[in-house]
Amino acid sequence: xxxxxxxxxxxxxxxxxxxxxxxxxxxxxxxxxxxxxxxxxxxxxxxxxxxxxxxxxxxxxxxxxxxxxxxxxxxxxxxxxxxxxxxxxxxxxxxxxxxxxxxxxxxxxxxxxxxxxxxxxxxxxxxxxxxxxxxxxxxxxxxxxxxxxxxxxxxxxxxxxxxxxxxxxxxxxxxxxxxxxxxxxxxx
Numbered sequence: 001x002x003x004x005x006x007x008x009x010x011x012x013x014x015x016x017x018x019x020x021x022x023x024x025x026x027x028x029x030x031x032x033x034x035x036x037x038x039x040x041x042x043x044x045x046x047x048x049x050x051x052x053x054x055x056x057x058x059x060x061x062x063x064x065x066x067x068x069x070x071x072x073x074x075x076x077x078x079x080x081x082x083x084x085x086x087x088x089x090x091x092x093x094x095x096x097x098x099x100x101x102x103x104x105x106x107x108x109x110x111x112x113x114x115x116x117x118x119x120x121x122x123x124x125x126x127x128x129x130x131x132x133x134x135x136x137x138x139x140x141x142x143x144x145x146x147x148x149x150x151x152x153x154x155x156x157x158x159x160x161x162x163x164x165x166x167x168x169x170x171x172x173x174x175x176x177x178x179x180x181x182x183x184x185x186x187x188x
Contacts, residue, residue, distance in 0.1 A: 065132065097165050143170075
């Protein structure tokens, strides 16, 4: 299952030994390139872990269930200083996770996401929303209830966008106040 583990390395050595010399040479070159790439990925993972350890906003975000180091660091860096946003609605607008609205007189039309804004933050928030939507630890919270309500009405993608918007409101408060995620507050 894991070609870079001990068992996988033994299997690969046996596989390469059974090949013709030319095929073995080519296969070994690809194999060594794969091992080199894995080492680089591991080094980057350690660097990200070290960066999270020294960056307080990312540490706060990691208290959200389903938010790992890479996602927390991405969201924290893309938001930057949360004080530059007047309120959470402005942060949602910055991310592009707000619906397109057309109004004329008494009529109003709400459409798909505007997708104007920070694409990296929007993508990270949708990934976090997927994790939160599938989390059993947040069962019965406002996040899950909002997800199920929109899921029944409009489908899975609008439901993820709804959870992502709600999470941005939570993240705004967390970063503004310097507090960690509290599932009990979400249960109300």
